[in-house]
Amino acid sequence: MKITVLGRWGAYPEPGEATAGYLLETDKHKILLDCGSGVLANLFKIIRPEELTAVFISHYHYDHIADLGCLLYASKFAMVFKKRSEPLPVYGHKASPRFSELSFREYTVGKEIHPEITVSINDLQVSFRQTIHEEYNLAMRFEYQNKVLVYTGDLGPKSQITDFCNGADLLICETSLFAHEGGMFPGHMTSRETAELAAASGAKELLLTHFPHLGDISKMAQEAACYYEGKIHLAEINKSIVI
Ligand SMILES: [Zn+2]
Ligand SMILES: [Zn+2]
Structure with a gap:
């Protein structure tokens, strides 16, 4: 599996950048x-719209879905111009009425996900676990050819997902707060909490992402390194990790 960072900010993008988005590629999937x-804009530097296999949405906060409407149009154009023959599957939970927005005529089809499937x-294979966040959020575990990727979406430290992340080759975890800011936003993780989750679950590598807009984010990697001995990556646009 190859994972490429397409966006790395929480809430809103810094100039020329993007909020949450990651491309997962294998020999069979994009x-x-x-x-x-x-x-x-970052995704289409790498692949064309018709190449997408599927989309997974963790939850419906705008920093995770703001570009979704344009993606529906991209799928429409791909089908109208016969570059794509099947509607694009867009997976999301039904705990919000926004689920209905995942389906766009015959061009995309919303598919429900929940922790029991x-x-x-x-x-x-993709499985799911609810996390504690301001809105219903699903962490996702991707397993392919004996490799495991876990993407948390957004979560607070009281989320019970250590076992869900167990043995991940790569854990992509939101890190919205510096170590000393614990409790400032209960539905988000500090660098320390992210590192402790990675350590407790035995994750081999950790990608810190979903950054705050104040402070030197390079310090987050330093803070995380105090609590986790595995390899730590700081998300950057276009950075790829192969597991
Ligand atoms: Zn977010
Ligand atoms: Zn959120």
């Missing part, structure tokens, strides 16, 4: 994880 503000796409 899957978009969340579709935040500015993500499509496993989605299977061409030998890729």
Whole structure:
């Protein structure tokens, strides 16, 4: 699996950048994880719209779905011009009425996800776990050819997902707060809490992302390194990690 960062900010993008979005590629898949503000412009530097296999949405906060409307149009154009023959599957939970927005005529089809099901796409298995956040959010676990990727979406430290992240080759975890800011926003993680989750679950590598807009984010990696001995990556646009 190859994971490429398409966006790395919480809430809104810094100039020329993007909020949450990641491309997961294998020899059989090109899957978009969340579709935040500015993500499509970065995605389409790498692949064409018709190449997308599926989209997974963790929750419906704008920093995770702001570009989704334009992605529906991209799928429409791909089908109208016969570059794509099947509607684009867009997976999201039904705990919000926004689920209905995932389906756009015959061009995209919304597919429900929840913690009791496993989605299977061409030998890729995807399972889900609810986290504690301001809105219902699903963390996602992708398993393919004995490799495991976990993407948390947004979550607070009281989320019970250590076992869900167990043995991940890569854990993509939101890190919205510096270590000393614990409790400032209960539905989000500090650098320390992210590192402690990675350590407790035995994750081999950790990607810090979903950054705040004040402070030196490079310090987050330093803070995380005090609590986690695995390899730590700081999200940057276009950065790829292969597991
Ligand atoms: Zn967010
Ligand atoms: Zn959120």
